[in-house]
Structure formats: structure tokens, C-alpha cells
Amino acid sequence: MISPFEGRxxxxxIVWLFVLSxxxxxxxxNFSIASGYIVREYHLTNIQLGYIFSAFVFGYALCQAPxxxxxxxxxxxxxxxxxxxxxxxxxxxxxxxxxxxxNVVAAFIAVRFMLGVGESVIYPASNRVVAKWIPTxxxxxxxxxxxxxxxxxxxxxxxxxxxxxxxxxxxLSFWVSAxxxxxxxxxxxxxxRDNPEDHPWVSEGEKELIRAGLPxxxxxxxxKLPWRTILGSKDFLLVTFSYFCYGYxxxxxxxxxxxxxxxxxxxxxRESSYFTTLPFIAMAICSPLGGVISDRITRxxxxxxxxxxxxxxxxxxxxxxxASGAYVASPRLASIVLxxxxxxxxxxxxxxxxxxxxxxxxxxxxxxxxxNMGAQIGSTVTAxxxxxxxxxxxxxxxxxxxxxxxxxxxxxWLWVDPNRKLTPTQ
Numbered sequence: 173m174i175s176p177f178e179g180r181x182x183x184x185x186i187v188w189l190f191v192l193s194x195x196x197x198x199x200x201x202n203f204s205i206a207s208g209y210i211v212r213e214y215h216l217t218n219i220q221l222g223y224i225f226s227a228f229v230f231g232y233a234l235c236q237a238p239x240x241x242x243x244x245x246x247x248x249x250x251x252x253x254x255x256x257x258x259x260x261x262x263x264x265x266x267x268x269x270x271x272x273x274x275n276v277v278a279a280f281i282a283v284r285f286m287l288g289v290g291e292s293v294i295y296p297a298s299n300r301v302v303a304k305w306i307p308t309x310x311x312x313x314x315x316x317x318x319x320x321x322x323x324x325x326x327x328x329x330x331x332x333x334x335x336x337x338x339x340x341x342x343x344l345s346f347w348v349s350a351x352x353x354x355x356x357x358x359x360x361x362x363x364x365r366d367n368p369e370d371h372p373w374v375s376e377g378e379k380e381l382i383r384a385g386l387p388x389x390x391x392x393x394x395x396k397l398p399w400r401t402i403l404g405s406k407d408f409l410l411v412t413f414s415y416f417c418y419g420y421x422x423x424x425x426x427x428x429x430x431x432x433x434x435x436x437x438x439x440x441x442r443e444s445s446y447f448t449t450l451p452f453i454a455m456a457i458c459s460p461l462g463g464v465i466s467d468r469i470t471r472x473x474x475x476x477x478x479x480x481x482x483x484x485x486x487x488x489x490x491x492x493x494x495a496s497g498a499y500v501a502s503p504r505l506a507s508i509v510l511x512x513x514x515x516x517x518x519x520x521x522x523x524x525x526x527x528x529x530x531x532x533x534x535x536x537x538x539x540x541x542x543x544n545m546g547a548q549i550g551s552t553v554t555a556x557x558x559x560x561x562x563x564x565x566x567x568x569x570x571x572x573x574x575x576x577x578x579x580x581x582x583x584x585w586l587w588v589d590p591n592r593k594l595t596p597t598q
Contacts, residue, residue: 181373182305182382186314188360189298192252193321195356196294198329199259199287200228202349203266205333206342210280213271220277227281229555231288233548240296240541244396244534247366248297248304255297256357258290260350267343295525296541303529303536305368307385309471311529312478315522316463323456323518326426327449387530387593397535401596402542407531408594410584412546415524417581418487418517419547420554421494421574425451425514427555436567437503447507454515462486462519466526475530475590479523486520487582489513495575498568510571517578527590539594550577 203210207221216224243251262283269279298318306314336345365371368382402408429451434444462482470478493513500506525540532539554574562570 179375179378179381181371181378182310182368183314185301185305185364186317188356188363189301189318190321190324192256192294192356192360193298193318194325194328195256195353196259196291197322197325198332199263199349199353200291201326201329202263202333202345203228203284205330206337206345209337209342214269214276214280216277223277224280224284226552226555227284228288229548229552231285232292233288233545233552235289235292236296236541236545236548237538238541239293240300240537240539240544241396243293243297243300243537243541248300248537249361249364249366251293251297252364253357253361255290255293256353256360259287260353260357262287262290263346263350263353267346292541295544296537299525299529299540300537301364302525303533304366305382306529307382308387308526308530309385309467311526312463312466312470312482312522313460314463315525315529316460316466319518319521319525320456320459323452323454323459326452327456330449387533397532397538397594398596401594402532402535402539405531405594407588407590407592408528408539408543410588411524411527412543414483414487414581414584415543416546416550417577417584418520418524419550420577421490421517421550422514422547423551423554424558424570424574425510426551428558429510432567433503433507437506439503439507443504447504447511450507450511451514454511455518458515458518459521463522463526465519466523475527479527479590480585480588483520483523483585484582486516486518486523487578487585489516489519491575491578491582494578495572498571513578523585527588530590531592531594533593535594 204225210216211218211221239251265283265286266280269276269283273279295318299315302311302314302318333345333349336348368374368379430444430448433439433447439447466478466482468478469482472478473481490513493509493516497506497510497513500509524543528540528543529536558570558574561573
């Protein structure tokens with residue numbers, strides 16, 4: 173069978189992983205957008221709503237490592253397909269909770285926890301695809317494009333969900349989200365294979381290009397790495413610590429940025445909604461841009477500069493923007509400076525996943541899953557700690573702590589060796 177994408181099938185899969193990344197964010201955030209309607213209908217308090225929000229994060233963080241291990245064992249094709257159907261079911265169940273049920277909060281917590289469990293596999297499984305399909309010199313671009321879906325999803329979700337809710341109610345917006353997820357998952361099952369050799373569209377030339385660009389088979393771990401090897405690696409622990417710092421800072425924009433602009437900086441509703449999208453636009457642009465830069469520098473000067481160097485510069489620049497943005501007098505200019513911090517942070521996004529794919533080989537899913545758990549723990553901490561610091565010391569201090577963590581996360585990369593493979597004897 174002659175492929176319409178001859179020589180580029182690997183990029184077709186990466187583009188669809190970008191779509192799935194965006195859809196995953198749609199299913200994740202629609203509850204936040206619809207929360208005003210849900211609170212009124214079910215008579216929830218803000219504290220109860222917080223428990224429901226936390227249920228998703230808990231399920232998402234808890235299952236990162238198991239999700240990665242499952243992806244390593246059964247392959248990304250079936251795991252991602254089943255996960256998208258899981259998202260659709262979980263999203264739809266939220267619309268079926270009756271108002272007179274005994275414990276509404278517990279029902280919503282269970283549904284959101286299920287969604288978090290289902291979504292936990294998407295990025296570890298995506299890294300499994302990268303490890304099997306993408307030559308090492310292209311992994312920065314591939315991961316940059318996949319994670320551009322986060323910014324794209326964050327920018328598109330609020331207006332899309334709001335538009336549907338205003339015309340058909342919040343339940344319709346959830347059903348549409350679920351349907352989009354089902355379609356995206358079935359298309360993935362049709363397009364994807366776990367190995368290039370199994371795909372009917374892949375030419376011999378593309379297979380050879382992929383094989384030639386994979387890390388040395390002699391240096392790769394055979395089979396699945398034991399957890400003691402993964403957790404005993406200095407390089408992996410440093411990358412995970414840096415990703416914890418990354419997650420702490422990134423989640424400020426997903427949780428508190430809108431409220432900061434409207435209540436602290438005094439922007440009106442229209443201006444707040446407009447300037448809130450700037451960090452997500454910056455993320456969507458800078459994630460693939462960082463991947464391109466990382467791959468180019470890697471080809472010219474090696475992984476030490478192309479992966480570690482880009483991470484140090486990107487996260488370090490974010491530290492400067494985030495720490496200084498809160499002190500800018502103009503609220504509009506401050507929004508732009510802080511959005512620059514989000515963009516600089518996402519320049520480094522692809523390096524985390526490229527390095528874990530390179531050093532982990534057949535265990536790329538499990539290794540990146542544990543790493544991503546570190547980011548989710550950081551996200552959980554910032555959701556609670558940021559307003560606590562702000563209430564006691566002011567918002568400048570909150571962004572100052574975020575900037576400090578950025579700087580610390582950047583420095584951690586100075587001691588990472590991206591060429592050292594994980595092996596069971598390590």
C-alpha cells in the first residue's frame with residue numbers, strides 16, 4: 173500500500189499526539205469552565221469544589237508511573253485508544269449525577285478521579301511512541317509539538333466550552349467533549365502502530381532513517397528496567413526534581429493567573445480573559461520552537477548543549493521573567509512579562525521528555541511517567557501554597573518563590589549527563 177505520507181508517517185503520529193494532547197486538556201478543563209453552573213445546580217461550596225478539583229490531580233499524579241509501565245508492556249496504540257474512551261466515559265458520567273443522590277460531592281470526586289487515572293497515561297505513552305518511532309536527532313521537535321497541545325488546548329477550551337454552554341447548557345459541553353475524545357481516539361487506533369516495522373505506510377527508507385537514529389542498541393537496557401534502577405539514577409532524579417520545579421511554576425498559570433489579573437491587578441472581565449490567554453499562546457509557540465532549537469544544537473554540539481543547555485537557558489529565563497513580572501507597575505505590561513515567563517519555561521519542555529526517551533529505551537513510558545509524577549506533585553503544591561504565600565507576604569512573594577524554584581530547576585541540569593543510559597547494573 174502506497175502511503176500518502178511516504179517518508180513522514182512518524183510525523184503523522186506526532187501530529188495526532190498533539191491533537192490528543194489538546195483533547196485531553198479539553199476534557200480536563202471543561203469542569204473548571206462549567207463550575208459556576210455546577211455549583212449553583214448542586215449547591216456546592218468552594219471547599220467542596222476544591223475537593224473535586226483535587227480529585228483529578230490526585231488520580232492523574234498517582235497513576236503516572238503505572239500508566240507508563242502499562243504503555244511499555246502493551247504498547248501505546250491500544251493504551252492511548254482505551255484511555256481516550258475512558259476519558260469519554262468519565263466525562264459523560266459527570267452529566268448523569270442526580271441532584272438527589274446521597275453524596276453529590278463523593279460522586280463528583282469519583283468521576284474526576286477516574287478521569288485523572290485515564291488521562292495519566294497520555295504523556296508517558298506518547299514518550300513510548302517517541303522512543304520507538306523518532307530518531308534521537310528529531311526528538312526535541314517531536315516532543316515540542318506534542319506539548320504544544322497543552323497551550324493550544326488551554327487557549328481553545330474556554331471559548332469553545334463557553335459557546336456550547338450558552339447555547340445548550342453545561343451537560344451538552346461535556347457530551348461534545350466526550351464525543352471529540354472518542355473520535356480522536358478511534359483515529360489514533362487507525363493511524364498508529366507500536367513499531368515502524370508493523371505500519372503498512374512506512375517505507376523502507378523511513379524505517380532505515382528511524383533505525384539509524386535510535387540510540388545504540390548495545391547501550392540500551394534490554395527489557396523493562398526495575399524500579400530500583402530508575403530511582404537510583406542520579407541523572408533521572410535531577411531531571412525529575414527540575415520537572416517538579418517546572419510543574420510548580422507552570423500550574424500557577426493554569427490556576428491563579430486569571431484571578432491574579434482580575435482581583436490583584438484590577439483588570440476588568442474582558443481584559444482579564446484576554447490577557448489570561450497570553451501565557452497559553454506563548455506555551456503553544458515556544459514548546460515546538462524549543463524543540464527545534466534543541467534538535468539543532470544537539471546536531472551541532474551534542475546532547476550536553478542541545479538538551480541540558482537549552483533547559484538551563486529556558487528555565488533560567490523563566491525565573492527572571494516570573495520573579496520580575498509581579499513588580500512591573502502596569503498590569504498589562506506585567507501580563508506580557510509573566511506570559512514571557514511561561515513561554516521561556518516551555519522552551520525547555522521537550523528536553524525533559526527527549527532525555528528520558530534517550531536514557532530509558534524500552535522503559536521510556538515508565539521513566540517519563542515517574543518524572544511527570546514529579547511535575548504533578550509540584551502542580552499540587554503550587555495550587556495550595558501560592559495563595560497562602562500571597563495572603564501572608566503578598567503576590568510578589570508568590571512569584572518570587574516560583575522564580576527561585578525556576579532558578580533551582582535550571583541549575584539541576586548542570587549535573588545531568590544525557591548520554592548516560594539507564595542499565596540494570598547502574
